[in-house]
């Protein structure tokens with residue numbers, strides 16, 4: 518088996534590590550903080566501004582829009598910023614990646630196959646959720662609201678220069694966000710492992726990350742101030758990011774894109790909705806059997822049951838019944854689930870399997 522492993526992001530990890538930010542800016546003259554309204558209100562942006570001079574952009578929605586990227590790019594070009602400090606969840610970090618190449622219109626590169634320019638300003642990614650691992654990946658997931666398209670852009674230009682991971686910043690996440698972002702970590706680890714693009718270094722990272730989620734997500738959910746659980750979930754998220762960044766995700770992420778863009782289910786929750794279903798589908802794949810064993814389960818069935826139980830324990834949806842899906846809705850979901858990530862699943866996902874998922878499992 519031939520494989521390559523590259524990971525260009527410097528990682529600085531630990532409680533209180535936000536205090537190291539100003540020391541990382543010595544070679545830059547015009548930083549911009551990209552964040553969101555929540556962190557303006559809770560004082561985090563002001564706290565950073567009390568130690569550094571920077572411009573600020575906070576028009577970032579969850580599942581950020583291409584229009585917001587274009588607006589941020591325009592502001593960066595106008596200000597002449599030379600570094601982005603991205604303070605937020607995956608949405609803020611992803612928007613920052615796409616804005617860092619400062620093109621006129623990011624839609625030219627959104628799911629079009631056109632390569633993103635190499636030239637970009639560096640990003641210091643400061644995650645406030647423990648979920649996407651975006652601080653160490655080359656993906657930027659954007660939504661074009663007008664046509665209901667949600668899809669990633671992947672580019673070597675998008676790797677942050679530094680991931681500054683301070684688990685204390687995740688303590689303010691409400692339980693719902695903790696649960697949704699936390700199950701995303703499990704999806705990254707599991708999908709990275711069983712993907713067709715798997716490779717040995719990422720396998721080890723995936724197992725480490727998935728074990729941490731099973732142990733610490735319920736603790737972080739039950740007690741938001743449990744700093745050990747927060748720290749372990751930040752570790753799981755970052756290492757989960759490393760585990761899928763090269764292998765890429767599979768069927769659960771492919772299905773999550775329409776579930777989120779049509780029904781507004783948060784990203785992680787949307788991915789988690791189908792993870793146990795696809796574990797059962799993938800039970801005929803040897804590596805899925807191997808993963809279940811490495812995580813301490815005798816069979817893929819018991820692994821899938823544990824995923825289902827974890828979702829219930831942390832208050833996540835286990836189906837889409839509240840939306841009373843019609844045949845027409847299901848046809849649309851099946852059609853829009855055919856994202857390229859589906860082809861990275863170890864077992865071929867046919868329309869029949871997708872109909873089984875949406876008609877029976879989730880309805």
Ligand SMILES: NC(=O)c1ccc[n+]([C@@H]2O[C@H](COP(=O)([O-])OP(=O)(O)OC[C@H]3O[C@@H](n4cnc5c(N)ncnc54)[C@H](O)[C@@H]3O)[C@@H](O)[C@H]2O)c1
Pocket residue numbers: 553555578579580581605606607608609611645646647648649650651654655656657658659686687688689690691694697698701784785
């Ligand atoms: N780039 C990647 O590799 C990658 C991987 C997976 C998902 N994604 C994308 O990332 C986005 C999701 O990111 P996310 O799951 O981190 O959530 P998010 O960034 O969308 O944030 C979710 C919600 O939590 C709030 N929030 C964030 N941090 C908080 C904190 N510390 N305290 C209180 N509230 C907080 C936000 O205001 C928001 O309302 C989606 O668009 C998804 O598709 C990207």
Ligand SMILES: [Zn+2]
Pocket residue numbers: 649701704705770784785788
């Ligand atoms: Zn994800």
